[in-house]
Amino acid sequence: MDIKPLLSNNALSMRRSQIRDLLSVATRPEIISFAGGFPNPDTFPLEELKEIVQEVLEKDGNAALQYGSTDGVISLRQEISKLYKREENLDIPVDHIQITTASQQALDLISRIFINPGDVVVCGLPSYLGALQAFWSYQGQPYGLRHNNGLDEACNVLCATGKKPKFLYSIPDFQNPSGETMTLEEREYVVEVARKYDLLIVEDTPYKNIRFSGEKLPSMYSMAPERVMMLGTFSKTFVPGFRLGWIVAEPTILDRINVAKQSADLCTPAFSQLVAAKYLASGAYDENLKKTCALYKRKKDLMVKSFEEYMPEGVKWTNPEGGLFLFLKLPKKYDTRELFDIAIKENVAFVIGEAFHSDGSGKNTMRLNFSFATDEKIVEGVKRLANAIRQLYAKYGN
Amino acid sequence: MDIKPLLSNNALSMRRSQIRDLLSVATRPEIISFAGGFPNPDTFPLEELKEIVQEVLEKDGNAALQYGSTDGVISLRQEISKLYKREENLDIPVDHIQITTASQQALDLISRIFINPGDVVVCGLPSYLGALQAFWSYQGQPYGLRHNNGLDEACNVLCATGKKPKFLYSIPDFQNPSGETMTLEEREYVVEVARKYDLLIVEDTPYKNIRFSGEKLPSMYSMAPERVMMLGTFSKTFVPGFRLGWIVAEPTILDRINVAKQSADLCTPAFSQLVAAKYLASGAYDENLKKTCALYKRKKDLMVKSFEEYMPEGVKWTNPEGGLFLFLKLPKKYDTRELFDIAIKENVAFVIGEAFHSDGSGKNTMRLNFSFATDEKIVEGVKRLANAIRQLYAKYGN
Numbered sequence: 001m002d003i004k005p006l007l008s009n010n011a012l013s014m015r016r017s018q019i020r021d022l023l024s025v026a027t028r029p030e031i032i033s034f035a036g037g038f039p040n041p042d043t044f045p046l047e048e049l050k051e052i053v054q055e056v057l058e059k060d061g062n063a064a065l066q067y068g069s070t071d072g073v074i075s076l077r078q079e080i081s082k083l084y085k086r087e088e089n090l091d092i093p094v095d096h097i098q099i100t101t102a103s104q105q106a107l108d109l110i111s112r113i114f115i116n117p118g119d120v121v122v123c124g125l126p127s128y129l130g131a132l133q134a135f136w137s138y139q140g141q142p143y144g145l146r147h148n149n150g151l152d153e154a155c156n157v158l159c160a161t162g163k164k165p166k167f168l169y170s171i172p173d174f175q176n177p178s179g180e181t182m183t184l185e186e187r188e189y190v191v192e193v194a195r196k197y198d199l200l201i202v203e204d205t206p207y208k209n210i211r212f213s214g215e216k217l218p219s220m221y222s223m224a225p226e227r228v229m230m231l232g233t234f235s236k237t238f239v240p241g242f243r244l245g246w247i248v249a250e251p252t253i254l255d256r257i258n259v260a261k262q263s264a265d266l267c268t269p270a271f272s273q274l275v276a277a278k279y280l281a282s283g284a285y286d287e288n289l290k291k292t293c294a295l296y297k298r299k300k301d302l303m304v305k306s307f308e309e310y311m312p313e314g315v316k317w318t319n320p321e322g323g324l325f326l327f328l329k330l331p332k333k334y335d336t337r338e339l340f341d342i343a344i345k346e347n348v349a350f351v352i353g354e355a356f357h358s359d360g361s362g363k364n365t366m367r368l369n370f371s372f373a374t375d376e377k378i379v380e381g382v383k384r385l386a387n388a389i390r391q392l393y394a395k396y397g398n
Numbered sequence: 399m400d401i402k403p404l405l406s407n408n409a410l411s412m413r414r415s416q417i418r419d420l421l422s423v424a425t426r427p428e429i430i431s432f433a434g435g436f437p438n439p440d441t442f443p444l445e446e447l448k449e450i451v452q453e454v455l456e457k458d459g460n461a462a463l464q465y466g467s468t469d470g471v472i473s474l475r476q477e478i479s480k481l482y483k484r485e486e487n488l489d490i491p492v493d494h495i496q497i498t499t500a501s502q503q504a505l506d507l508i509s510r511i512f513i514n515p516g517d518v519v520v521c522g523l524p525s526y527l528g529a530l531q532a533f534w535s536y537q538g539q540p541y542g543l544r545h546n547n548g549l550d551e552a553c554n555v556l557c558a559t560g561k562k563p564k565f566l567y568s569i570p571d572f573q574n575p576s577g578e579t580m581t582l583e584e585r586e587y588v589v590e591v592a593r594k595y596d597l598l599i600v601e602d603t604p605y606k607n608i609r610f611s612g613e614k615l616p617s618m619y620s621m622a623p624e625r626v627m628m629l630g631t632f633s634k635t636f637v638p639g640f641r642l643g644w645i646v647a648e649p650t651i652l653d654r655i656n657v658a659k660q661s662a663d664l665c666t667p668a669f670s671q672l673v674a675a676k677y678l679a680s681g682a683y684d685e686n687l688k689k690t691c692a693l694y695k696r697k698k699d700l701m702v703k704s705f706e707e708y709m710p711e712g713v714k715w716t717n718p719e720g721g722l723f724l725f726l727k728l729p730k731k732y733d734t735r736e737l738f739d740i741a742i743k744e745n746v747a748f749v750i751g752e753a754f755h756s757d758g759s760g761k762n763t764m765r766l767n768f769s770f771a772t773d774e775k776i777v778e779g780v781k782r783l784a785n786a787i788r789q790l791y792a793k794y795g796n
Contacts, residue, residue, distance in 0.1 A: 001624050003651055006564060006598065008536070010658075011511040017660045041460035049463075053451045062439035065447075065639035101499055101641075101663045108662050112535070113409040133661035137510070138406070166404060200404065226399050241463035241669045243499075253401055260408075262415045263531035264506050264662065265499045269670065271639045 009117065013139040017129060017355075032381035033349040034368040037176070037324055040299075043292040044239050048284050049275065056274045068270035070258050072099025072246070076273040079280035080232070080246055086286075087209065090222055098254045100261070101268045103206060103233040103245035107134040109260045110202060110229060110247070114166045115140040120158055122151070123169040126327075126356030126365070128176045128204065131169055140166070142358035148186050155197045167200040167229075168193075172220065173208040174323025177356045177367035181321055184217050191223045201228045206236050209289060211322035212297035226250060234276060236324065237289050242272035296324065296371050299378060303370040306382035312390050324371040327353070329364055330389065336366040339392050346391075348384040407515065411537040415527060415753075430779035431747040432766040435574070435722055438697075441690040442637050446682050447673065454672045466668035468656050470497025470644070474671040477678035478630070478644055484684075485607065488620055496652045498659070499666045501604060501631040501643035505532040507658045508600055508627060508645070512564045513538040518556055520549070521567040524725075524754030524763070526574045526602065529567055538564070540756040546584050553595045565598035565627075566591075570618065571606040572721025575754045575765035579719055582615050589621045599626045604634050607687060609720035610695035619646060627651060632674060634722065635687050640670035694722065694769050697776060701768040704780035710788050722769040725751070727762055728787065734764040737790050744789075746782040 056064050071077075077094040084090040100106040107130060115121065117139035123131065125144030135142050143165070145154055151168075158165055170190060172182040182190070194201050203220045221230040233245035247257060261267075279285055300319075303326060307317050314331040328350075330336065336352045343349060353365025373381060454462050469475075475492040482488040498504040505528060513519065515537035521529065523542030533540045541563070543552055549566075556563055568588060570580040580588070592599050601618045619628035631643035645655060659665075677683055698717075701724060705715050712729040726748075728734065734750040741747060751763025771779060 001596070001598070001648070003598070003654070006512055007654065008510065008512050008514045008517075010514075010536070011654055014511075014654075014657050014661065016657045036465070038465055041464060044460065044463045046455060046459045046463075049459075050452060050455050053455070054448060057444060057448050057451070061444045061447075062442065065442045065444075065637035066439060067434070067436055067633075067638045104661070105663045112406065113412075114404055114406050116406045116408075119406075130661065130664070137658065137661040138408070198399070200399070200401070235465075239463035240465045241667055243663060243665070243667045250399070256401070256405065256409055256412075259412050259414050260535065263412065263502070263528065263535040265503045265641060266528070267641070269639055269641045269667065271670070272667065 009139055010137060014137050015133060017133060031344070031347045031349050032373060032377045032384065034370070034373065034381055035349040035351050036372060037369055038372040039236050039240060039292075039324070040295060040371050043288065043295065045279065045284060045288050048279060048282065052275050052278045052282070056271065056278060060274055064271040064274050066270065068267040068273065070261050070267050071254070072097070072268060073270055073273035073277060076277040079277045083280065088216070088219065088222065092248055095251050096248055096254070098247045098249070098257050098261070099268050099273060100245045100247060101265055102235055102240070102243040103204065103231045104130050104134070105264065106231045106245050106247045107131050108137070109257050109264060110167075111135055111138045111140060112260050113256045114200070119166045120163045121167055121169055122154060122158075122165045123358065124171070124175060124178070125359065126177050126353060126362055127169065127358065128171055129355050131204065132356075132358055144358040148182065148190065151190060151193045152196070155193055155199070159197055164197070165199055167202050169202045169204065170220070171204045171206070172217070173205060174210070174320045174325075176207070176323070177325050177351070177353065178327050179318035179320030179323060179325055181214070181217070187217065187220050188223065191220050194224065194227055199227070203228050203230045205230060206233045207323040209237055210293055210296055210324070212293060212300065214321040221248060229253060237292065238276065238279065238285065242269075242276060244268065244272055244276055293322075299370045299375070300326070302375055303368065303378050303382060306379050310383050310386040312386060312393060315389060324369055326368045326370060328366050328368060332364050333396065334392055335363045337363065339366070339388060342391050343385055343388040346384040346388045348381045348388065350385070407537060408535060412535050413531060415531060429742070429745045429747050430771060430775045430782065432768070432771065432779055433747040433749050434770060435767055436770040437634055437638060437690075437722070438693060438769050441686065441693060443677065443682060443686050446677060446680065450673050450676045450680070454669065454676060458672055462669040462672050464668065466665040466671065468659050468665050469652070470495070470666060471668055471671035471675060474675040477675050481678065486614070486617065486620065490646055493649050494646055494652070496645045496647070496655050496659070497666050497671060498643045498645060499663055500633055500638070500641040501602065501629045502528050502532070503662065504629045504643050504645045505529050506535070507655050507662060508565075509533055509536045509538060510658050511654045512598070517564045518561045519565055519567055520552060520556070520563045521756065522569070522573060522576070523757065524575050524751060524760055525567065525756065526569060527753050529602065530754075530756055542756040546580065546588065549588060549591045550594070553591055553597070557595055562595070563597055565600050567600045567602065568618070569602045569604070570615070571603060572608070572718045572723075574605070574721070575723050575749070575751065576725045577716035577718030577721060577723055579612070579615070585615065585618050586621065589618050592622065592625055597625070601626050601628045603628060604631045605721040607635055608691055608694055608722070610691060610698065612719040624648060635690065636674060636677065636683065640667075640674060642666065642670055642674055697768045697773070698724070700773055701766065701776050701780060704777050708781050708784040710784060710791060713787060722767055724766045724768060726764050726766060730762055731794065732790055733761045735761065737764070737786055740789050741783060741786040744782040744786045746779045746786065748783070
């Protein structure tokens with residue numbers, strides 16, 4: 001049966017994740033992959049989890065295995081509230097927290113309740129691919145902004161031409177993929193522009209607490225809680241396998257999100273929420289996070305050092321204050337899509353930067369993950385990539 | 399900030415689940431609730447799970463806690479394939495199985511890739527509320543059909559008036575909420591009509607294996623695999639808390655579902671999938687299912703017996719061959735919404751039937767769950783409900 005004529009406009013607007021598809025190429029064991037955004041399994045608190053899952057099944061088994069409430073398990077929301085208190089001195093009541101099936105669902109539900117076909121969402125250029133996918137999936141129109149300081153002008157034009165953005169999407173800390181962190185002044189500026197044009201902000205903070213250096217900066221949520229939806233996740237700081245994220249926002253917004261979540265998946269698994277709540281309450285989360293930051297800093301430093309050692313001339317990279325990614329630029333004339341094919345032959349993988357650019361630009365860029373690979377593979381993988389880049393250069397007589 | 403002017407048409411089209419909202423009223427401990435669709439916690443294989451979760455963390459910890467593939471863990475898809483072989487003698491290759499975050503997500507993703515605003519979906523009158531919610535959430539237009547034998551005529555009219563249905567939605571076994579089971583002839587007829595008008599069918603089978611009496615009937619999928627998407631779930635036969643469901647369909651359809659799932663939640667938790675796979679492989683699933691069927695049959699019989707004993711004249715009920723629900727009818731002139739308020743004062747809860755009727759009819763009906771309450775509460779709850787119905791009768795001088 002030919003389903004093409006039956007597909008919805010949403011389906012036709014969706015874009016397959018190049019990351020997910022690249023990952024399927026990159027699973028051959030001989031390939032060193034810098035493509036995914038996988039946390040390092042060494043950071044998974046396996047021993048603690050073995051105890052906690054027993055405890056949850058022992059004491060709370062019936063609740064853990066039953067349907068849960070759509071807004072999420074109360075003990076987990078309380079622990080998240082405490083986390084904001086001790087990490088950022090923010091007072092967030094539990095009714096301002098909605099648990100989601102990881103932050104991808106948060107992006108999906110927010111898109112669902114706000115985006116009509118053709119609606120504009122202002123995001124970065126580049127920006128997180130999963131967010132772009134969510135916008136596209138509802139026929140939203142991401143408008144990518146290369147420099148934050150153009151935001152006022154961009155909003156002015158968009159509003160004047162009947163394309164007032166539905167919201168601004170931003171990852172202020174160690175952006176995926178650019179690695180850039182917004183300064184305090186930039187955050188204040190974005191909030192000010194949002195106020196000026198009466199816009200909502202989606203502040204995505206998956207990496208915020210994986211900081212290697214520099215000082216933690218206040219969230220935009222703390223500056224304008226009435227118009228910011230702040231997304232959090234345990235995927236990078238605990239384990240991604242439980243698919244646990246959350247939205248902090250006004251109850252009027254969460255009420256709509258809740259109705260959308262009812263038809264999306266009814267509720268997030270109670271079992272994993274109870275496990276996460278107990279893990280947070282034990283204090284092990286904070287301890288483990290420190291170790292995670294130290295490990296990722298070391299890996300980031302190693303990758304940067306390997307770049308310095310092996311990369312041919314003309315390759316530029318970021319040196320982020322945190323997160324999981326480095327962003328590389330080749331000289332303008334090269335296309336990393338072409339490089340990818342060479343790199344795969346050299347048994348090393350990355351994500352082409354174009355995937356993160358809503359306007360199709362960024363063809364000379366690429367994203368590399370440093371959190372997952374072993375130290376040996378980081379060095380070896382960078383050597384292979386440098387080699388692949390040299391082949392690309394040679395092809396064009398450089 | 400007033401978000402109302404910003405909401406998408408999807409958000410405005412969404413309907414809050416009356417079940418979920420009623421459940422929040424019905425959590426007072428003194429209330430006996432027949433409202434939810436909760437399985438009985440006595441059926442949860444707690445002891446086996448304690449062992450299996452340890453085994454998974456021990457042997458597969460890193461994979462269980464990491465991001466998984468969007469299509470689902472292969473070992474679970476293999477176990478589901480084997481399940482179809484031994485339960486229905488169906489040969490289903492793993493690439494015809496997509497894991498979803500329970501079957502609610504399956505309904506959501508199918509709606510997302512097929513429904514444009516205004517598109518018609520033919521369903522039952524009554525039909526499963528979660529499915530209606532998914533259709534509404536994409537501005538679909540459910541057309542409720544009271545009798546299966548009107549399907550050909552209905553499709554004829556719809557097609558002739560430019561409203562060709564995007565798909566037919568059906569729960570052939572112990573329908574939620576009516577408890578009705580489609581005969582073999584009815585199944586063949588629906589498939590025949592689907593062929594005649596070239597329509598897809600969504601066959602939802604959450605209760606199929608919870609059968610008390612009568613013979614298992616072949617699925618519509620087995621009759622027309624090229625046009626049927628068959629939904630399954632472990633929520634009623636294993637545990638709902640892991641949120642594990644699946645879609646069986648042609649790879650061309652699953653490929654689109656996969657892209658939609660990438661932006662919905664990336665992947666379903668690998669941990670719970672690995673646990674479920676091991677549980678199925680152990681053989682304990684089949685054993686436990688037998689006990690579950692026996693328990694639910696006993697509870698169903700007890701509730702029917704209590705109806706016979708306590709219900710005033712004029713109340714009618716179904717006596718289904720399986721599933722989790724009984725469906726009650728009062729004489730036409732009574733509204734179960736009014737009854738609900740009286741019942742809550744009597745400390746007993748149910749779901750008003752109107753919630754399941756896409757056309758707003760069914761005001762004199764209600765759904766009662768018999769799987770969750772203890773035997774004592776089933777008897778006591780029916781007494782209270784009968785008492786509430788007598789009060790409603792008395793109010794109108796009957």
